[in-house]
Amino acid sequence: MRIVVPLKTVPDLVEEIEFTPDGAGIDTEYLTFVLSEWDDQALEEALLVREAAGGQVVAVGLDGDPEIGQVLYTAIAKGADAAVRIAGQAGSARARSALLAAYLRRNPADLIVTGVQTVDDLDGQLAPMLAARLGLPHAGVVTGVEPGDGSVTVRQEFSGGRSQELELPLPAVIGVQAARQAPRYAPISKIRQVMAAGGIEDAAADAGEAGEGPLVRRMYAPERTTRAQMLEGGADAVAGQIVELLAARGLVKG
Amino acid sequence: MLAEHSGGTVSDSTRELLGKAAELAGGLGGTAQVAVLGPADLAGQLGGAATVLWMDHPALAGYVPQAYEVALAHLLAERSPRLLLLSNATVGLDLGAALAVLWDAPMAAYATRLAVEDGVPVATCQVLGGKALAEVELPGDRGIATVVAGSFPASPPGTGTAPEVVAVPPPPGLDGVATRLRRVIEPEAGDVDITAADVLVSVGRGIGSKDDIEIVAELADALGAALSASRPVTDNGWLPKTRQVGKSGLKVKPRAYLAFGISGAPEHLEGMRDAELIIACNTDASAPIFDVAHYGTTADLFDLVPALTERLNG
Numbered sequence: 001m002r003i004v005v006p007l008k009t010v011p012d013l014v015e016e017i018e019f020t021p022d023g024a025g026i027d028t029e030y031l032t033f034v035l036s037e038w039d040d041q042a043l044e045e046a047l048l049v050r051e052a053a054g055g056q057v058v059a060v061g062l063d064g065d066p067e068i069g070q071v072l073y074t075a076i077a078k079g080a081d082a083a084v085r086i087a088g089q090a091g092s093a094r095a096r097s098a099l100l101a102a103y104l105r106r107n108p109a110d111l112i113v114t115g116v117q118t119v120d121d122l123d124g125q126l127a128p129m130l131a132a133r134l135g136l137p138h139a140g141v142v143t144g145v146e147p148g149d150g151s152v153t154v155r156q157e158f159s160g161g162r163s164q165e166l167e168l169p170l171p172a173v174i175g176v177q178a179a180r181q182a183p184r185y186a187p188i189s190k191i192r193q194v195m196a197a198g199g200i201e202d203a204a205a206d207a208g209e210a211g212e213g214p215l216v217r218r219m220y221a222p223e224r225t226t227r228a229q230m231l232e233g234g235a236d237a238v239a240g241q242i243v244e245l246l247a248a249r250g251l252v253k254g
Numbered sequence: 255m256l257a258e259h260s261g262g263t264v265s266d267s268t269r270e271l272l273g274k275a276a277e278l279a280g281g282l283g284g285t286a287q288v289a290v291l292g293p294a295d296l297a298g299q300l301g302g303a304a305t306v307l308w309m310d311h312p313a314l315a316g317y318v319p320q321a322y323e324v325a326l327a328h329l330l331a332e333r334s335p336r337l338l339l340l341s342n343a344t345v346g347l348d349l350g351a352a353l354a355v356l357w358d359a360p361m362a363a364y365a366t367r368l369a370v371e372d373g374v375p376v377a378t379c380q381v382l383g384g385k386a387l388a389e390v391e392l393p394g395d396r397g398i399a400t401v402v403a404g405s406f407p408a409s410p411p412g413t414g415t416a417p418e419v420v421a422v423p424p425p426p427g428l429d430g431v432a433t434r435l436r437r438v439i440e441p442e443a444g445d446v447d448i449t450a451a452d453v454l455v456s457v458g459r460g461i462g463s464k465d466d467i468e469i470v471a472e473l474a475d476a477l478g479a480a481l482s483a484s485r486p487v488t489d490n491g492w493l494p495k496t497r498q499v500g501k502s503g504l505k506v507k508p509r510a511y512l513a514f515g516i517s518g519a520p521e522h523l524e525g526m527r528d529a530e531l532i533i534a535c536n537t538d539a540s541a542p543i544f545d546v547a548h549y550g551t552t553a554d555l556f557d558l559v560p561a562l563t564e565r566l567n568g
């Protein structure tokens with residue numbers, strides 16, 4: 001089974017987000033980019049499927065994404081059989097899906113596994129767009145993929161803890177919410193080794209027309225109307241204030 | 255808009271869309287029409303909409319993404335609505351982006367506000383884990399918005415006049431749907447019911463490891479509170495799934511919610527923003543959790559949690 005895993009980097013949200021002077025986007029100049037956490041889960045689930053069913057896991061990224069080289073080398077260090085860097089840049093999921101669909105038409109996969117969403121896919125999620133372009137069945141918010149004979153059975157989650165099992169014929173596209181186990185870790189030494197060996201393939205992709213997305217008027221930080229009142233002092237002083245707040249509501253025992 | 259339903263009842267998110275759909279339809283000079291797929295007779299619960307477009311077929315007996323997609327694509331081609339509204343939960347996450355391609359419509363995901371301005375639908379969308387809002391237009395003759403749960407008030411059941419029901423014949427494409435629904439899994443009952451607790455001590459990825467869960471468990475004990483968590487903590491198996499608060503977990507409304515090392519992603523806030531008192535501890539002063547918390551602190555949880563436990567046990 002050939003499993004393709006599209007990976008994408010996103011701004012690290014631990015950092016402060018700055019907006020561009022024209023207010024139409026975020027200023028990425030000083031941001032750190034990291035692998036989208038759901039893509040990390042997708043890679044883990046793909047590796048688990050390969051371990052169960054055999055085959056090949058191919059991590060793919062766009063060369064226009066910041067830090068994508070590092071991400072692809074890390075994917076190999078974690079166990080991906082190959083990594084491909086597709087020429088192109090995508091400012092939206094729609095454009096990304098067009099580039100990836102063009103690549104996948106030339107290099108077909110049995111299973112395409114990616115994150116259910118990213119923190120910046122304002123115009124929609126990649127997996128369903130990719131499936132629609134390729135005419136494939138798909139399912140998102142998936143928390144486990146069991147390989148079968150010409151099919152996969154996935155667990156799809158709903159709100160409130162409900163879920164269901166779907167069987168999809170292959171090829172199919174899966175949007176992963178969480179892998180069956182926490183994503184594995186690749187030691188830095190291993191990543192360095194992989195980097196020294198090289199081994200990322202480059203591929204061209206002719207996307208053609210991606211179609212129109214929404215028109216962004218402005219991006220801004222949410223107004224802090226109901227901002228929390230910050231408790232001052234060291235940990236001990238803050239602890240005292242919290243206990244008082246709870247005690248005042250009768251929520252402290254004794 | 256699409257009605258989501260299970261067991262003959264429309265979902266809360268669908269009831270939240272109803273009033274908004276009618277309002278937007280008014281602004282655009284049209285009517286609100288609700289697609290109901292499958293054997294359910296839901297018109298009585300969809301008051302406020304003008305029309306129910308009802309389609310039934312064996313492939314629509316439960317929620318199967320491929321079947322719903324074929325059915326909706328057919329309705330969109332036939333009815334050419336100006337705007338399609340979906341929930342930004344599993345069903346909307348599956349269908350919205352797929353239809354954006356198939357129906358060639360611009361889409362706004364994670365919408366928390368929707369309005370019509372000068373005849374154009376405008377959506378405000380929550381991105382970057384709640385750290386940014388994007389105001390976008392859906393120009394042209396069509397558009398799709400997926401709406402975050404809790405953004406609009408839910409129409410109480412039984413309000414408004416019942417819509418007219420139009421039965422739409424299923425398209426032949428539904429016969430070819432190869433995805434199968436194997437089984438539906440109801441949530442397991444937990445050892446502790448976090449929805450019944452007066453006080454919740456809730457822990458997020460900031461805790462860093464399973465071993466350190468112990469310190470928040472001790473605090474919960476000292477407070478007589480139940481221990482709950484954000485999704486990464488349950489995904490990692492540090493706490494059982496039944497302790498998860500949020501979109502795909504449980505919705506809680508305790509008298510006090512103490513959040514440690516939780517950033518406050520929209521999917522988490524969905525589950526706890528109605529708590530009476532929210533106190534958040536997060537070392538990042540710009541974490542969105544502080545937008546819903548009543549009190550906050552940027553103390554390190556590894557200093558604050560033991561200090562709290564000591565005071566309470568002292």
Ligand SMILES: Cc1cc2nc3c(=O)[nH]c(=O)nc-3n(C[C@H](O)[C@H](O)[C@H](O)COP(=O)(O)OP(=O)(O)OC[C@H]3O[C@@H](n4cnc5c(N)ncnc54)[C@H](O)[C@@H]3O)c2cc1C
Nearest residue numbers: 458459460484485500501502503515516517521522537555
């Ligand atoms: C379909 C779908 C459904 C989802 N359902 C849910 C759901 O039900 N519930 C849910 O919670 N999430 C859900 N999510 C995931 C959600 O998007 C976020 O990924 C998740 O809520 C983040 O969890 P977190 O805040 O614990 O982790 P992070 O976002 O990683 O935040 C960790 C925080 O800890 C802080 N921190 C780090 N160290 C310390 C320290 N020493 N002291 C104090 N603070 C510290 C950091 O500043 C950071 O803000 C869902 C996502 C999707 C796509």
